[in-house]
Amino acid sequence: EPEVTQTPSHQVTQMGQEVILRCVPISNHLYFYWYRQILGQKVEFLVSFYNNEISEKSEIFDDQFSVERPDGSNFTLKIRSTKLEDSAMYFCASSSGLGDTQYFGPGTRLTVL
């Protein structure tokens, strides 16, 4: 069964460093998303991406964040200058249509020291 994959599974970085989290969505899906979950808290929406552009973003997704689909398969989230409060589990998701089931990847645990 097709699944969303994410790399790395765990990333440790120093405050102020740039990180890139990578995702491979399900191959025939057209809508891509990033969510995050701070330990013990709710899963929160960050951004959605369709047709090579951001279609919606939350107030969390400020200028420090960017997304890109550099080729036909990868979808990346970049955090330009990490802060301690960026420590969280980051989930990538994809769906085939706008109102369809969103399928989530296993997540990348980001730890900012």
Next chain:
Amino acid sequence: KQEVTQIPAALSVPEGENLVLNCSFTDSAIYNLQWFRQDPGKGLTSLLLIQSSQREQTSGRLNASLDKSSGRSTLYIAASQPGDSATYLCAVRRHSGAGSYQLTFGKGTKLSVIP
């Protein structure tokens, strides 16, 4: 702003029991509702998707219902098994004329099924 609440926060049942997990949301103008399970330190596994026009969806031992007007959904698990132990999350997608893509999540119900 949409708020999603799940009660109880934790639930412990003996194996074999039928159980109900509850989800409520403040804005009834939703497009659909999705139930997930999350195992510790893992990703989210989609269980069921209910469109706003539907009343319920079934998959195996799982049945999810939706009462949009009252802002409620329930997830019914029949004949629970230890392998059902996980955190169950409810998420709603709002309905927007401009198109809204995001899911708003509840905090989840942590289920423990005791053998």
